[in-house]
Each structure stands twice: as structure tokens, then as C-alpha cells.
Amino acid sequence: MKIVLKRLKKRNKISYISFCIIIFLYSVAFFADFIAPYPYNKQFREYPLCPPTRIHFFDHNKNFHLRPFVYEIKLVNPALNQYEVIKNKIYPVYFFVKGEKRKILGIFTSERYLFGTKQGKIFLFGTDIHGRDIFSRILYGARISLSIGVIGVSISFVLGFLIGGISGYFGGKIDNLLMRLVEIFMMFPSFYLMLALRAVFPLNLSSFQIYILIVVILSLIGWAGLARIIRGMVLSIKEEEYVLAAKALGLSTFKIIFRHIIPNTSSYTITAITLSIPGYILGESALSLLGLGIQEPYPSWGNMLSVSVGNLRILSTAPWMLIPGFFIFLTIICFNFLGDGLRDVLDPKNW
Amino acid sequence: MREILKLENVWVGNQEVKILRDINFEVKEREILSIVGESGCGKSLTLRTIIKLLPKNLKLLEGKIYFEEKDITEFQDMEKIRGKKIGMIFQEPSSYLNPLFTIGNQIEEAIKNGKDRKNKKDRVFKILEEMGLSKNVYYQYPHQLSGGMQQRAMIAMAIINNPYLLLADEPTTALDITTAFGIVNLLKNLVNIHNMSIIFVTHDISLASFISDKIIVMYAGIIVEKGNAELIYNNPFHPYTKKLINCLPEKYQKGERIKVIDGEVPTYKNLPKGCPFNPRCEYKIEICEKKLPEEIALENRDVRCFKYGKIMES
Numbered sequence A: 001m002k003i004v005l006k007r008l009k010k011r012n013k014i015s016y017i018s019f020c021i022i023i024f025l026y027s028v029a030f031f032a033d034f035i036a037p038y039p040y041n042k043q044f045r046e047y048p049l050c051p052p053t054r055i056h057f058f059d060h061n062k063n064f065h066l067r068p069f070v071y072e073i074k075l076v077n078p079a080l081n082q083y084e085v086i087k088n089k090i091y092p093v094y095f096f097v098k099g100e101k102r103k104i105l106g107i108f109t110s111e112r113y114l115f116g117t118k119q120g121k122i123f124l125f126g127t128d129i130h131g132r133d134i135f136s137r138i139l140y141g142a143r144i145s146l147s148i149g150v151i152g153v154s155i156s157f158v159l160g161f162l163i164g165g166i167s168g169y170f171g172g173k174i175d176n177l178l179m180r181l182v183e184i185f186m187m188f189p190s191f192y193l194m195l196a197l198r199a200v201f202p203l204n205l206s207s208f209q210i211y212i213l214i215v216v217i218l219s220l221i222g223w224a225g226l227a228r229i230i231r232g233m234v235l236s237i238k239e240e241e242y243v244l245a246a247k248a249l250g251l252s253t254f255k256i257i258f259r260h261i262i263p264n265t266s267s268y269t270i271t272a273i274t275l276s277i278p279g280y281i282l283g284e285s286a287l288s289l290l291g292l293g294i295q296e297p298y299p300s301w302g303n304m305l306s307v308s309v310g311n312l313r314i315l316s317t318a319p320w321m322l323i324p325g326f327f328i329f330l331t332i333i334c335f336n337f338l339g340d341g342l343r344d345v346l347d348p349k350n351w
Numbered sequence B: 001m002r003e004i005l006k007l008e009n010v011w012v013g014n015q016e017v018k019i020l021r022d023i024n025f026e027v028k029e030r031e032i033l034s035i036v037g038e039s040g041c042g043k044s045l046t047l048r049t050i051i052k053l054l055p056k057n058l059k060l061l062e063g064k065i066y067f068e069e070k071d072i073t074e075f076q077d078m079e080k081i082r083g084k085k086i087g088m089i090f091q092e093p094s095s096y097l098n099p100l101f102t103i104g105n106q107i108e109e110a111i112k113n114g115k116d117r118k119n120k121k122d123r124v125f126k127i128l129e130e131m132g133l134s135k136n137v138y139y140q141y142p143h144q145l146s147g148g149m150q151q152r153a154m155i156a157m158a159i160i161n162n163p164y165l166l167l168a169d170e171p172t173t174a175l176d177i178t179t180a181f182g183i184v185n186l187l188k189n190l191v192n193i194h195n196m197s198i199i200f201v202t203h204d205i206s207l208a209s210f211i212s213d214k215i216i217v218m219y220a221g222i223i224v225e226k227g228n229a230e231l232i233y234n235n236p237f238h239p240y241t242k243k244l245i246n247c248l249p250e251k252y253q254k255g256e257r258i259k260v261i262d263g264e265v266p267t268y269k270n271l272p273k274g275c276p277f278n279p280r281c282e283y284k285i286e287i288c289e290k291k292l293p294e295e296i297a298l299e300n301r302d303v304r305c306f307k308y309g310k311i312m313e314s
């Protein structure tokens, strides 16, 4: 693992940076409770569609403040969502500021957060129609959007490995049967299959149920291609000379599969995993965009985006509503770069 | 001396082709037997028949295999024999070692008895030393070793359980002469130290005569001559063996033109009728194109050629 990272750092800067960004995004999602200044469902009715708050070091008199501060803002035209900065009200920004009591990671409670103001509001990425802080919602939404990829890919992977592995190693009738099954799944365009599968289930499910449902649907779509590729790899590795040698050493079938065949698919599979995670993130976004995904008030990057995409007025007056889209884009591109880098680095021939 | 291995009337192939035909030979305790022949004559297939790892589309059609005087032709539990009682090494060590694991790891994996990890590790160090490898090799990956070292590691893996029989499929072909001789000497020592018998496959008949007690010469899936190594090398009987030995580079004076065996090795799909060597044979007689000759037991060897059948009869 360490060696792989070292090589990645040396040979492929972009994918190494991507790796760091991904780690950063995941840890931010993990600590969302602590980093987010507000709860995801906290509505500030007096601040709908408020633009991102500016953080200043110099006040309007050009005086320098060591501690950054924000100005008080006020909604002046509710119809057009126009805000005015009130220059004589200065609220400094503090680290580890005291706020409302909240549960962290669902275990312990805390009332101190990474940053915030004692008075006034700080909306780093602005607010949405209901006056909810987009920055905080993105942090919470990251939990859903980022975990769906990992969990979904794990399920597909187990399925793909099991079915592809059995198919490839034993061959014959089993192989035939399983591959026909795979083809059935691959036959449908995945987007329609996703919609069809979603349509089977009722709409009014709890958020947790929907989350599970989405993961299951996405992995049901994803496993088939993977199974096919793993089957091919097992088929070719099975004929490799070191497998013959392992057999000549009298190793059991179990050992041969798990020590000699599966590890030798790993360079491919790790890359495949990395490259397929974006598909899951996009899948979740697509479902959410159509209102079939995670339901309000729970945020996911997809459903946050869905509010703005359908509404031209919001698009033109409150472009910060598109920030979740940027995060989707960033994550996907990072996974793709990382996947490319890993493919290069994990190939034993390149060592 | 005890008989370790015996093949009786073994035929290997499928419905379409028969590749090995009527193979008979035996290996005694502490004996080195060489199988010699051109590429494609069925040497590797013979070894794979013994250890029962034939390619999927081929099978044992007829015949019996005895190991330690027990009939193992129908034996199912080959895992108990492979690696433990019969070891095998291959021509191209680099592709027969798993690229993902260290040498130590792979040798340890081959150990069949003994659970204790520490003890296993000691055994691996001991065998590495015996193979003339340094302790470092334990921690190295296959691609970090030279061909000769890889072959030594393969041998270590094959003999770590002290098998009675080692099958060596052209273990020196991929190596340069000096490295090859190192390996050959190593194998020769194994016979004495571990009481092992070896079947050594090579296409180099002079190397075979140097290393082994007995030689088998194969041509197109049949054994054409077998017997004492020295006698065959110095005085070959079968027309094919004769040509094989006459083609050796060391038989030439400087400046002399090298002879080659005229004609081509036949393919198994359209073998000539009768003796498969007949299109290239200068002693050919009428019957050679009609019948496959039997193995004829002469004083110190068996030869499969009508020429000698005649002598016997007359």
C-alpha cells in the first residue's frame, strides 16, 4: 500500500494529487458534524438565497483586523432576494466557536465547531431557497454521495467476483448459464434499467430505505460488467504457468483460487473499482435529480443540484446553488485520474 | 533397487489424435532417467501424464501408471502425491513463479507438513542454503532474481517435502551453459542427499548422457530407444538416435559442414503410417510403412525398429 502510494507520487503527480483530494473529501464528510457551522436542516427564514458570505480582513475604513470578520447582511428586497451589507456591524470569525448542541457521529454531543461567528451568520457557499447553509449541506451531502460509491462498488464487486470467478474457474455449463444471466443485465441501457428498478418500489420510503435501495439498484446494474471481466481474467490466469506449477505442488483448489488466481486479478480490479465509483455517484445524482433519490430535507449532492437545475431564475440569480455540481465533478475527475494512475503503477511489469 | 515409477502401455490423446503411444518405462530408486527428443515429441506431455495434469482436451486413453509399486492410474487424490511425493520443475522458471509473492513465501506455502511458522521459516532458510542461495532471497520477488536463481528457487520449492521423484522439464534450457551446469550438479547431488529419483527432460542428448543412468529417446510420441545412457550415447542403435548424435556440434571437426536430419518432424494429425520416422529413415524397408514396430528388447536396451527385429529373427 505504502509502496503503491510512493510510486504513484513519483510517477503520476496528477493521480497522487487526486488521491489526496479524495482522502480530503472523505475525511471532511466523516467529520461533517464538527466542521459544518450549521445543521443541514436548519432554516434561516430571513436569509433565503443569500449569496456566499465574504470574509474580510480590512474594514470599510481600510483598517486591518488580524482576526477575519464578516459583516451583517440584511434582506432588502424579498422579491428579488437582494441583500445589503451593513458596514458598521462587524462579527469576527472564531475557531472552535460555541454553537447549538449537536450529536457528533451519532455518538457524543458537542457544542463547539470548527469555525463560526458568535453573532451574525456565515454562509461560505450561500444559502438555498429555505435559507439553509449550502456549505453545511454539502458536507452532510458528501456523506451520502461519497459513501454510495464505495458501498455500491463493494456489493457489485462481491457479486462480480463470485459469479465471474465461478464462471471462469469451473467453465462448462455453469459458465454458460451465468454468462447468459450477465448478458440479460447488460442488455438494457443502464439508465432505463435504473429507472425501471426504482419504479418497482414505492415513492414514500424513509430516507434510509431509499439510500439502501439506491445502493442495491446501482450495484445490481454494475456487477454484470465486472463479472464478465473477472471471468475473462480468471480464464486466462487459470492457464498461466504458475497455476500449473501450483497444481504440481499439490496445492488445493481453494488455495489456488485465493492465492494464485484472485491476487493476480487485483491490479486490474483495484483500477476497475476506482474507475467505476464515479458511475455510482452519478447514478445517485441522476436519481435524485429526477426526484427519485434521497428526499428532502436530507441533502445529497444530487438532490441539492436538482432544485436549481429546473429553475432558470435561480440559475441566473443564485449561481452558488450549483456548487454541489462542482463537487460531483471534482470527485469524479479525481477518481478517474486516480484509476488511471493505479492502472499504471499496479502492473507488476512496470515495477 | 525399488521401483519408484512404472508406466505400462500408456496412450495419451483424444478422439482426433493420439499423441503418446505405447509408452513403457520404469524409474528405480536413486536413478536419473533422461528423456530426450526434438521439440514436440511429447516429453512434457509424458511428465504431465505422470503427475496427472494433462491439458484439458487430452486424456489417458489406455495403460497403467504405478507409483511406489501401487497402481495410481485411477487415483483421485493426487493432491496427496503432488508436491509431497512427486515434485516438478519447469523450463521457464520466471513464468512458473507467482509474480506477486516473495520466494520465501512461495516456498513456505509448498510445505505440506508442519504447522509452526518459525520452524517452516528455518526449513526454508536451510533449503535455500542447500540450493546455494543466500538468505536474502527469502525476501525477494521472482523478478528480482536471475534465471539461474529462479530455477534454484523452483527446485527448492519442489523438493522441500523430500519427494521420492523429481520431474524436471528442461530445467536448464533457458539458462546459459555455466549456470546450467550448476543446476545439473545440484540435481545430481539431490539423488545422493535426498535419496531421490529424477526424470530429466532435455533435448540435449550429450547433457542427458552426462547426467543420467538411463536414457529414453522419443520421436513423435513413441519411445524409439531406451537403455543405459553411456551405451546409447557411444553406440546408438535406432536410426533416429544415430542421426541425433551425429548432429551434435561436438562431433564435428573445425570447418566441417554441419549435418541436419533431413525432412521434418511429422504433425500428430497426419502421422505417416507405420514407423513415424520412415519418411526420414535411410534404412527403411517395406514393412516400416505398414506397421508400427514393437519394442524389441536387445541385450542392454530396447529399440523400436524393424531393422533389429530382423536381426533377432535371423
Ligand SMILES: Nc1ncnc2c1ncn2[C@@H]1O[C@H](COP(=O)(O)OP(=O)(O)OP(=O)(O)O)[C@@H](O)[C@H]1O
Residues within 6 Å of the ligand: B019, B037, B038, B039, B040, B041, B042, B043, B044, B045, B046, B055, B056, B057, B058, B203, B268
Ligand atoms: N492441449 C493439447 N492439445 C492437442 N495437442 C497438444 C496439446 N498439448 C500438446 N499437444 C501436442 O503434443 C505434442 C507434444 O507436446 P510436448 O509439450 O510434450 O512436447 P515437448 O516434447 O515437451 O516439446 P518441447 O521440447 O518443445 O517442450 C506437441 O507437438 C503438441 O502438438
Ligand code: SF4
Residues within 6 Å of the ligand: B238, B239, B240, B275, B276, B277, B278, B279, B281, B282, B283, B284, B285, B288, B293, B304, B305, B306, B307
Ligand atoms: S522401423 Fe524402419 S523406418 Fe523406422 S527407424 Fe527402423 S528402419 Fe527406419
Ligand SMILES: [Mg+2]
Residues within 6 Å of the ligand: B043, B044, B045, B169, B170
Ligand atoms: Mg516441453
